[in-house]
Amino acid sequence: MLIATWNVNSIRTRLSQIIDWMNKVNPDILCLQETKVMDGSFPIEPFENLGYTAEFYGQKSYNGVAIISKIKANNVKKGFYGCKDSEPNIDIFQDQKRLISAEINGIKIINVYVPNGSSLESDKFEYKINWLSCLASFLNEQEKKEELICLMGDFNIAPSNLDIHDPEKYEGGIMATRIERNALDNVLKGRLIDSFRIFEKNTGHWSWWDYRNNAYELNKGWRIDHIYISKELSSKLKSCVIDSSPRANLRPSDHAPVMIDLNLNEINEDFFEDEDDFFEI
16 A cells, blocks of 8 residues: 655645646555645545545645545544643644544554744744644554554654754754654654654655755755654555655645555454454554
8 A cells, every 4th residue: 555645835736746646656545734725625626536535624825734545534533632631732733734634444544744843932833842742642542542553744853864965054953953853752752663764774865855045956855754654564564765756846846755655455464363462562
C-alpha cells in the first residue's frame, strides 16, 4: 500500500499538478496539508473521477488538511479529540484546521500540519510548542487503543542537523531549535519511527526548499515533511522516498511529496495471526 504526504500550499492553485502526480504514482492514500480552502469549496470531483474519496478539514486562505484515499476511510475525526483531561487548553487549537485522522485498512492515519512558529520570540512559537504538546497527548490516547499508527505531514521541524542543507547557518533558529526537537521527541516517545531514516542515514535529502534565493535550483533544502509509523509496521516497510520532481513544476508547491510503501497483506496476516501477542505489547 502506497501512502504519501504532501504540503501542496493551496489545493486550488496546485490541483492540476496534484492530479498529474497521482496519475503517475497511483498512491492508495494521499494526505495533503495547507489546502487553504473551506470545506464547502473543496474540489472533490477531480479526485472522485480518479476513484478516490476525500475527507477534509479546512478554512479560508490558511492551513487545511485532507485525506484522499482509494480505500474507504472509517471513523474520520477532525481536530484533536479524546484528550481534554490531559490538555485542558485544547479548545484554543480548534480554530486552526491542522489535524485530520481516519482508520483505513487497519491503520490509524493521522495527517498533521504543525504550526511553523514564525520566530522564537513570537507568540506563534509558544503556540507551536503547545500544539505539539497537545499532539503528544492525542497520540497517548491513540496508543491506549493499541492501534497501528501512521502519523504524517508537514512538521515544520528538522529532526537533526542531517536534515538541513547548512546546519551551522541555521543552528538555534526556527525549525531547528532544541526546544522544537524535544517537543517532537515527546510526540514520538520512541513508539513511532521515522520511515525515511530506516533506509537513508545520510544528509542531502530535502522535502522543502524556500521560494527565495533559488533554493531549489541550488538544492538548499530542509527535510521537514515526515512519515512516522508504529514499530510494529517497520518490518513491513518496503521503501520511503522523497519525490522532488514536482518542485521543478511551474508555480510549484515549495514542498515535495514523501511516500512509503507498506506490505499490507503481510501486516493483515501478522496482525490476525499474532493478535493475542500484539495486544500484550
